[in-house]
Amino acid sequence: MLPDMSRRKARAMIEAGAVYLEGRRGRTASKFVLAGASIAIEDEAPRAVLAEAEVRVLWEGEGIVALDKGTGIPFAPTRSAVQGTLLHALARALGRPIQQLHPIHRLDTPTSGVVLVALDASAAAFLTRALQEERIAKTYLAWVSGAPEPPEGQWTWPLTDVRQDGRVHADPVGRPALTRYQTLETRDGTSLLQLQPVTGRTHQLRAHCAEARCPVLGDKTYGGPLLAKRALLHAWRISFPLPGGGEQTVEAPAPEDMGR
Numbered sequence: 001m002l003p004d005m006s007r008r009k010a011r012a013m014i015e016a017g018a019v020y021l022e023g024r025r026g027r028t029a030s031k032f033v034l035a036g037a038s039i040a041i042e043d044e045a046p047r048a049v050l051a052e053a054e055v056r057v058l059w060e061g062e063g064i065v066a067l068d069k070g071t072g073i074p075f076a077p078t079r080s081a082v083q084g085t086l087l088h089a090l091a092r093a094l095g096r097p098i099q100q101l102h103p104i105h106r107l108d109t110p111t112s113g114v115v116l117v118a119l120d121a122s123a124a125a126f127l128t129r130a131l132q133e134e135r136i137a138k139t140y141l142a143w144v145s146g147a148p149e150p151p152e153g154q155w156t157w158p159l160t161d162v163r164q165d166g167r168v169h170a171d172p173v174g175r176p177a178l179t180r181y182q183t184l185e186t187r188d189g190t191s192l193l194q195l196q197p198v199t200g201r202t203h204q205l206r207a208h209c210a211e212a213r214c215p216v217l218g219d220k221t222y223g224g225p226l227l228a229k230r231a232l233l234h235a236w237r238i239s240f241p242l243p244g245g246g247e248q249t250v251e252a253p254a255p256e257d258m259g260r
Contacts, residue, residue, distance in 0.1 A: 013041065015098065016077060016088075027099065053089040058114060059250045062243050063123030065090070066250040071112040071230055071257075076103055090117065104131060105138075105200065110218075113140070113235025114252035126243045131200070137239040140195040140205055141184075143232040143260055144214040145225050147191040151183035155208040159201045167221055168203045170211045177201045179208045190217060190227070190260070194236075205233060234258050 002010075013019055014029045020040040021033065033039065056068040067086060069075055074085040077098075091098040102124035104116040116136075118124035130136050158174035168174075178198040185192040191214065195205050203222075209215055210222035218228030239249040 053084060053086045055086070055089045055093045058252060059248065061248070063118060063120045064127065064240075064242075065117050065119060066238065067115050067117060068252045069107055069112060069115050069235075071110055071255060074109050075107050075115060086115075087117070094119075104128065104136075107235055108203075108231075108233075110230040111233045111235060112252070112255050112258075114238050114250050115235065116238065116240065123243055127240065130241050134198060135241055138197055138235065139237040140197070141234045141236045141254060141258060142193045142195055142205065142209065143217045143228070143258065144191050144193055144209050145217060146189065146214045147183060147186050148181060148193070148212050148214050153181065155179045155181065155212060157208060157211050159204060159207055162202055168201065168207045170207065175199075175201060177204050177208065179205060181208075206231065228257060228260075230257070232258060232260075 010019075011029045015027055018041060019026055021031070022037055053073045054070065056070075057065060058068050059066040067090065069086050076085055076087045087098055087101055087103065091101055094101075100119075102118040102121065104118055104124065104127045107113060107115050116127060118127055127136070156176075156178055157170035158172060159168045159177045160171045160174040162168055176199060180196040180198065182194045183191050184194055193209070193214075195209075197204050201207075206216055206219055206222045210219075210224075215222045215224035217224050217232045218226060219231035219233075220226065221231075224231065234254050235252060236254060237249065237251045239247060241247050
């Protein structure tokens with residue numbers, strides 16, 4: 001049906017996540033397709049294809065690598081960025097298919113900071129279980145509008161899944177969500193917060209800050225004042241158990257814009 005597309009390119013597009021079977025992304029080139037099934041291929045022209053991301057390794061060991069993700073770089077393939085992601089760059093650097101990499105958690109494209117990737121299935125299973133058991137501690141820094149009251153405490157608003165407006169919402173029937181916060185500095189009507197998400201809901205920190213009437217600066221989605229080119233949220237520190245015993249803590253230096 002596509003005479004100008006080679007089998008090699010077709011396979012590469014499937015592996016990159018640019019092909020959808022019956023509306024669902026498919027990454028298995030050998031999958032059988034029934035007669036009459038719909039196949040959608042993302043058009044290469046309009047989609048965002050970034051230059052190859054820089055791979056900055058903060059720590060590596062026991063089948064785990066901690067990366068420092070820059071702002072504006074997609075972490076993993078999505079419908080708007082199927083190439084040029086940090087995972088693609090890591091796969092090329094390691095000389096292995098991207099399917100052999102196991103992201104343990106994710107960061108939104110504007111968010112900078114430390115993120116974990118397992119290099120084998122055993123390490124991935126170990127860290128996934130640790131995440132589910134809340135044994136992985138993540139600490140973020142965020143510049144917000146105003147200041148939370150009280151200056152230190154926790155937010156427990158349940159959150160919905162992402163709705164049509166691209167946001168999650170606080171809702172009594174939403175999923176439980178817990179964020180611990182501490183005000184580190186206040187100046188010029190803004191505050192620097194230290195945030196610790198105990199649960200890992202989509203957009204949790206941004207939604208909780210907005211619900212507390214102190215949205216993250218630059219966060220268009222949640223009403224943050226546009227005093228920055230991006231949402232000023234940085235994944236600063238992560239502590240996690242190791243498969244062989246013990247614990248590791250990794251910190252990612254804050255980018256210049258976090259100093260405001």
